[in-house]
Amino acid sequence: MMRGQEDQVHFLSGKKIIVAGAGVSGLAFVIALHKLWPPSIEPPVVIIYDRDVQEAVAGREGYSLSLNGLDRDSGLYALKQLGLLDDIIKLAIFRVEDQGQGKGHFTMWTHDFQPMITVRPKVIEDLPTAGMRIARKDLRHVLVEAASKSAEIRWGTTCTSVEQLDDGRVKLQLVKDGLVKTTEECDILVAADGASSKVRACLRPEDGLQFAGSVQFAGCAKFEGSLPSPLDTNWGGVLTGTGAACFFSLVDQDTLVWALSILESQPRTKYDNGDPQQVEEFFRQARELGKDITEPYKTIVDATDPSTTIILNAMDKRPFSHNMKTGHVLFIGDSNHAVSPFAGNGANLALKDGWDLAEQLCMSGNLAQAVVAYDKHSLPRAIATLKTSHWRIKVGHATGLGYWMYRIFFTAVGTMMRLFGQRESQ
Numbered sequence: 001m002m003r004g005q006e007d008q009v010h011f012l013s014g015k016k017i018i019v020a021g022a023g024v025s026g027l028a029f030v031i032a033l034h035k036l037w038p039p040s041i042e043p044p045v046v047i048i049y050d051r052d053v054q055e056a057v058a059g060r061e062g063y064s065l066s067l068n069g070l071d072r073d074s075g076l077y078a079l080k081q082l083g084l085l086d087d088i089i090k091l092a093i094f095r096v097e098d099q100g101q102g103k104g105h106f107t108m109w110t111h112d113f114q115p116m117i118t119v120r121p122k123v124i125e126d127l128p129t130a131g132m133r134i135a136r137k138d139l140r141h142v143l144v145e146a147a148s149k150s151a152e153i154r155w156g157t158t159c160t161s162v163e164q165l166d167d168g169r170v171k172l173q174l175v176k177d178g179l180v181k182t183t184e185e186c187d188i189l190v191a192a193d194g195a196s197s198k199v200r201a202c203l204r205p206e207d208g209l210q211f212a213g214s215v216q217f218a219g220c221a222k223f224e225g226s227l228p229s230p231l232d233t234n235w236g237g238v239l240t241g242t243g244a245a246c247f248f249s250l251v252d253q254d255t256l257v258w259a260l261s262i263l264e265s266q267p268r269t270k271y272d273n274g275d276p277q278q279v280e281e282f283f284r285q286a287r288e289l290g291k292d293i294t295e296p297y298k299t300i301v302d303a304t305d306p307s308t309t310i311i312l313n314a315m316d317k318r319p320f321s322h323n324m325k326t327g328h329v330l331f332i333g334d335s336n337h338a339v340s341p342f343a344g345n346g347a348n349l350a351l352k353d354g355w356d357l358a359e360q361l362c363m364s365g366n367l368a369q370a371v372v373a374y375d376k377h378s379l380p381r382a383i384a385t386l387k388t389s390h391w392r393i394k395v396g397h398a399t400g401l402g403y404w405m406y407r408i409f410f411t412a413v414g415t416m417m418r419l420f421g422q423r424e425s426q
Contacts, residue, residue, distance in 0.1 A: 011366050013042040015187035018172065019151070020159040020199055022050035024347055025333025026192030027143035028354025031082050034150035036362045044187075046151040049174065051158040051193075063220070063257045064093055064135050064249050065347045066106075069127040073381050075348035076127055078355045085127075087142050092132040093250045094235055104132075107236035108410055112294040116407060117414030118234070133235055135251050139347065159193065162202045164327045188367070190357070191331045195315065195338035203326055211267045212314040212340050214393050217286045218259035220251060220308040221300045227256055228296035237396065240292045241403035245396035247341075248300070258300055259312070259341065260290050263397045267313035279306045314340035316389060319382040322371045330371065332357055337382035342396070343389035353378055 017033075019026045030046055037043050067088070069076035079085040089095070094104035106119045123130040147153065154176075161173040170189040174182045191199035195209060226232060227250065235249035246260045272278050283301065290297050319337035322330060332353040339346050356377045357370075364370035395406050 010038075010041050010362075012044045012188070012361060015044045016185075017044045017046045017188045017190060018159075018170075018184065018186040019046065019048040019190045019192055020172075020197075021191070021193035021333075021335070022048050022052075022144065022147070022153055022155075023192055023194060023333060023350065024139065024143065025335075025350035025354045026050075026190065027140075027147045028078065028082060028351045029190055029192065029332060029358050030147040030151045030354075031084070031143065032355045032358035033361065035081075035083065036358055038362075047186075048147065048151055048153045049157045049159055049172075050153065050155055053156040053177075063218075064133045064251045065139070066131065066133055066344050067139075067351075068121070068131040068345075068348060069123055069129060070121055070131070071124060073348070073352055073377075074124075075351040076129070076132070077124070078348070078351035080127065081355050082146070082351075084142055084146060088134065088139065089128060089132070091134055091138040091142070092129075093135065093252065094133040095129050095131075105234050105236075106131075107230070107234045108414075109230075109236065109238045110407070111238060111240045111242075111292050113230060113238070113296075115230075115414065116239075116410040117417070120417065133249055136347075158198070160198055162189065162199050162329060164203075164329070168328055170328050187328065189329045191329055191335045192333050192354075193335055195317075195334040197331070197335035199329060200331060200335055203329060204320070207317065207320065209315040209317050209338055212316050212342070212390065212393060213263055213265075214261050214314040214340070214342070214397065215264045215268050216259040216261040216312040216314065216341065217282060217289070218257065218310050218312055219286075219301075219304040219306075221256045221258065221303040222305055223254055223256070223303060227254075228299055231256055231296065231300075238293055238297075239396060239398070239403065239407065240290075241399055241407070242292050243397050243399050244289050244292070246290060246293060246297065256300060258304075260286055261314070261342075261396065262289055263393075267315070268311050271309075271311035273307060273309045279309060282309050282311065312341065314342060314393065316340045316343070316386060318386060319379050321375045321379060328367065330357060330374075332378075336378070337386070339382075339385055340389055340393075342392045343385050344392075345385045345388070349378075349382060349385060352381070 067075040079088050108116045121130040157174050157176045159172050160175050163171040169185050172184050231248045238246045244262050248258050251257050286301055317338045333350040357374050360370040360373040398406055
């Protein structure tokens with residue numbers, strides 16, 4: 001809210017805002033709106049709808065994600081703005097220390113786990129770390145608890161379609177528990193319902209996901225004893241030069257997530273990890289495609305829980321700016337700019353989208369001003385992330401001369417970074 005407006009009626013005072021999706025971006029928006037709203041002004045009523053029942057959410061989130069603190073567009077900076085950074089830091093799987101302790105860093109390895117480059121980013125002011133890994137379920141838990149203090153979350157309810165009314169309001173078709181159909185109207189709908197957004201499909205049916213050219217075989221490996229080295233201290237990817245690449249990261253002290261990727265011309269058909277034949281074929285292909293990766297790859301695949309296996313098609317889409325076509329429906333996170341796992345930045349974008357949209361709504365004199373200002377923040381970083389994602393797909397699956405050029409380059413840069421870091425610490 002701009003100074004001098006505290007004694008005025010805000011254009012959202014007393015209005016109803018519905019958030020479709022209790023994902024990272026939707027929850028961050030609700031928390032930010034509550035934090036930024038002037039206490040002297042009547043707030044809007046905020047309701048969140050999410051398709052999952054609350055108890056089932058964690059079961060779909062058995063993986064970890066990256067949060068960085070490289071700049072003011074980072075996820076860690078957004079968490080600081082939200083007042084949740086200390087709670088999140090306590091849950092870190094890996095934390096990048098400012099001075100570097102030889103652990104908790106993103107590393108690129110050769111097929112035999114020889115490090116080419118270890119990234120030790122510099123932390124920006126006011127942040128305790130330059131980056132971290134966190135289990136997605138832990139991040140969601142913190143966000144849900146914080147959002148629940150200022151908004152009602154109605155679990156097990158899906159927004160299936162949207163209609164814009166003549167008076168500017170929005171009418172939603174809702175389905176609860178897959179059976180009960182209802183309708184509800186609101187003044188603003190924040191679409192945060194993910195990459196396969198049903199809201200976007202209604203208003204922008206031509207704006208679907210695009211196949212990014214890579215398929216991943218992924219799963220979670222469980223270990224009763226110590227996790228295999230070097231994946232117990234660092235996370236990152238393996239480049240083989242054969243067209244296959246593999247990503248590894250801890251989820252918790254006993255679990256390691258891995259994702260072997262290859263290039264393909266078309267996305268794979270849906271995979272069912274409840275079908276024994278499909279699961280058997282999954283493991284056969286994972287072992288064959290990753291045969292050039294030395295131990296502990298085989299040990300990790302052998303330790304993988306079949307119920308966690310999944311085949312992911314890398315899908316993404318370009319972000320779009322808001323206009324009269326979207327009206328009072330605002331898109332944030334993956335519903336606007338879906339990114340594939342290769343981006344490594346989805347959660348950071350989601351957190352900042354949530355904060356920035358709330359901030360612009362609070363500061364602006366009307367909805368149109370808020371949306372224009374929000375797009376100026378959101379679009380550039382989403383476009384940059386999309387470009388980075390496509391570059392990583394190209395690098396990760398390089399073969400022949402291209403692979404060796406990347407390998408030499410990364411090794412040289414990694415050596416210089418290590419030597420420079422040693423001099424700084426002396």
